[in-house]
Amino acid sequence: MKLQTVAGSTHISTVVLSKLVGMAAKMTGGIASMPTSWLEGITNKLSGGSLQNGIDLKVDRSTLEINIKIVVKYGVKIQEVCRELKHNVKETVEHLTGLTIEAINIRVEGISLKQANA
Structure with missing residues (x-):
């Protein structure tokens, strides 16, 4: 994405x-994981992009649509x-980049039934 000043x-x-979106998601309570397709999983492991699981960005000039x-x-x-x-996500991305977020779309793919160890 290019910002012109x-x-x-x-x-x-x-x-x-x-990665910024992934970091913001990690700060959010109640999220068990961010799922990926098998292809995304392999690509992220090879590129070291573990914070990018389940994130899709659509960039148009200075606006951004985020799908999680x-x-x-x-x-x-x-x-x-x-x-x-x-x-x-909005606070983190807009504050650190100065970009305008047009939309943040969240798709809940499942519920984790794993219990945390007490």
């Missing part, structure tokens, strides 16, 4: 944007987890 231009790769797939923990309120995730 009076002083020049800045290029931010989609890999960096995906998540698995939530059993017993959490899905609506609240999604609201917190959207807030965290």
Whole structure:
């Protein structure tokens, strides 16, 4: 993604944007994982992109659409987890990059029934 200013231009790769989204997702409580297809999983392991699982970006000039797939923990309120995730992603990406986020779409792919060890 290219940002043009009076002083020049800045290029931010989609890999960096995906990692920022992944970091914001890790800060969100109630998310068990971010699933990937088998091809994404292999690609991310080879490239070291573990924070990019389940994240798809659509970039158009200075706007960004973010699509995130998540698995939530059993017993959490899905609506609240999604609201917190959207807030965290928007705050992180807009604050650190100056980009305008057009949309954040979240797809809940499942519920994790694993119990945390007490």
